Amino acid sequence: MMRSVAASFSPLDAWIWAVGTTLEVGVFTLALYRGLYRRIPIFTTYIGLVVLWEALQWGMLQRMNPASGRYFYFYWISQAVLLTARGLVVAELCYRVVRPYRGVWMLARLLLLLTAATLLVFAAIESAGAAVSLDRFIPATEQGLEFAVVGSLLALLGVCRYYGLALDLVTRAVALGLALYSILTIVNNSMIFKSILPHFWLWAVLWRVSYQGALLVWVWPLLRPLAEREPLPVMASAGRYQELAPELSERMRELNNRLLQFLQR
Amino acid sequence: MSDIVISALIGIGLMAAAIWLLRPPSQFRAALLPQTGGESAASALDNLAASHCRYFPQVRQAFSNQDDAYLRGKASPAALRAWRKARRRAMRNFLAGLYKDFAQLNRTARAVARMAPHLDRLREAELFWLGLRFRLVYRVAVMELTLGVRPAQQVLQLAEIIGGLGSALERLTSALAENSGSSGLTS
Numbered sequence: 001m002m003r004s005v006a007a008s009f010s011p012l013d014a015w016i017w018a019v020g021t022t023l024e025v026g027v028f029t030l031a032l033y034r035g036l037y038r039r040i041p042i043f044t045t046y047i048g049l050v051v052l053w054e055a056l057q058w059g060m061l062q063r064m065n066p067a068s069g070r071y072f073y074f075y076w077i078s079q080a081v082l083l084t085a086r087g088l089v090v091a092e093l094c095y096r097v098v099r100p101y102r103g104v105w106m107l108a109r110l111l112l113l114l115t116a117a118t119l120l121v122f123a124a125i126e127s128a129g130a131a132v133s134l135d136r137f138i139p140a141t142e143q144g145l146e147f148a149v150v151g152s153l154l155a156l157l158g159v160c161r162y163y164g165l166a167l168d169l170v171t172r173a174v175a176l177g178l179a180l181y182s183i184l185t186i187v188n189n190s191m192i193f194k195s196i197l198p199h200f201w202l203w204a205v206l207w208r209v210s211y212q213g214a215l216l217v218w219v220w221p222l223l224r225p226l227a228e229r230e231p232l233p234v235m236a237s238a239g240r241y242q243e244l245a246p247e248l249s250e251r252m253r254e255l256n257n258r259l260l261q262f263l264q265r
Numbered sequence: 266m267s268d269i270v271i272s273a274l275i276g277i278g279l280m281a282a283a284i285w286l287l288r289p290p291s292q293f294r295a296a297l298l299p300q301t302g303g304e305s306a307a308s309a310l311d312n313l314a315a316s317h318c319r320y321f322p323q324v325r326q327a328f329s330n331q332d333d334a335y336l337r338g339k340a341s342p343a344a345l346r347a348w349r350k351a352r353r354r355a356m357r358n359f360l361a362g363l364y365k366d367f368a369q370l371n372r373t374a375r376a377v378a379r380m381a382p383h384l385d386r387l388r389e390a391e392l393f394w395l396g397l398r399f400r401l402v403y404r405v406a407v408m409e410l411t412l413g414v415r416p417a418q419q420v421l422q423l424a425e426i427i428g429g430l431g432s433a434l435e436r437l438t439s440a441l442a443e444n445s446g447s448s449g450l451t452s
Contacts, residue, residue: 101379186275187272241385
């Protein structure tokens with residue numbers, strides 16, 4: 001995914017564009033070849049959308065000035081669509097990884113929704129504060145939304161870590177790539193507020209390279225056949241949890257109290 | 266320029282958090298993950314049994330005040346200092362082992378929760394808070410021991426408290442192993 005930041009491309013720009021497009025097409029082709037769409041269809045669709053967007057952008061640049069209003073709206077509306085798609089990919093990961101564990105899913109979906117909602121409200125407040133000019137409004141909005149993507153992703157990974165939910169290689173790679181891209185976007189957009197102009201070229205290169213970094217992370221597990229899907233976990237009886245959980249929490253509560261008493265002596 | 270540095274630090278912090286959360290599970294955690302090769306979860310759950318709590322009686326004997334009183338009259342001041350230092354180090358190691366037992370209890374709770382069809386939100390929140398608080402308070406206790414603020418006798422009392430977990434943990438482990446056989450804790 002590339003941003004048109006200059007009317008004319010330097011050789012380095014052209015080279016980065018070529019590498020990025022090759023990687024995008026490569027990842028999409030491999031995703032189709034390996035049957036990734038059967039496992040994570042939204043992610044596969046997202047990669048397909050990026051390839052389509054790249055072709056559309058190329059066509060637009062052939063016919064119009066990148067500084068024109070039409071191109072501006074095309075660019076930012078398509079960015080909004082891609083960002084929404086990335087948000088949906090995070091939701092897909094949550095659903096796919098946590099849902100088989102029914103009890104954890106009931107608890108985690110509330111936590112994940114709360115995290116996403118809080119970060120979206122935060123993004124809306126930040127955007128409203130920067131609404132004085134379009135120059136500031138767009139990066140502020142994008143930054144807030146990328147924060148929501150990263151925050152939700154970290155919440156998902158936290159739940160998986162806490163309950164020991166297994167993440168396969170592809171899921172790990174998708175999560176890492178999304179995190180890498182969104183975090184670099186946040187850092188880039190933080191710089192745009194005050195001092196983007198003196199570092200504009202560097203900013204544009206970083207922007208492109210960050211997505212290429214994500215593509216490299218995604219292509220890695222697709223180079224070999226996908227591992228067999230793990231069978232769904234069989235839940236224990238509800239009574240077992242009711243029986244064991246109070247015992248465990250009682251023991252841990254007692255231990256904590258004793259430890260505190262020990263320190264207060 | 267400071268804004269750029271702050272942004273970079275935020276980015277590095279977020280990336281470090283993502284990588285930390287994505288790192289593969291340790292050997293112990295892996296034992297708790299759903300098995301795929303037909304191996305029974307019961308064998309993995311055997312590893313949960315408290316190991317350090319079992320040695321509590323021997324450790325209590327080794328750390329008793331009688332030895333200290335005996336050596337005070339017999340050994341040179343230098344030898345006594347060296348002995349106390351070694352005893353303190355051994356105590357720290359023993360506490361670290363007991364902490365492992367606590368961590369096992371905590372992980373057992375999560376393993377039970379993972380396979381439960383319904384979770385009690387309040388209880389899960391409490392377990393999370395208890396685990397977090399224990400870790401924090403425990404580190405303070407160990408730091409005080411290292412600095413020599415805590416007398417050995419008090420640490421022994423703490424060890425006794427944690428040692429009491431042993432039987433509970435073993436009982437829970439048997440219950441889980443039984444559960445894995447009857448209702449398929451394996452996937």
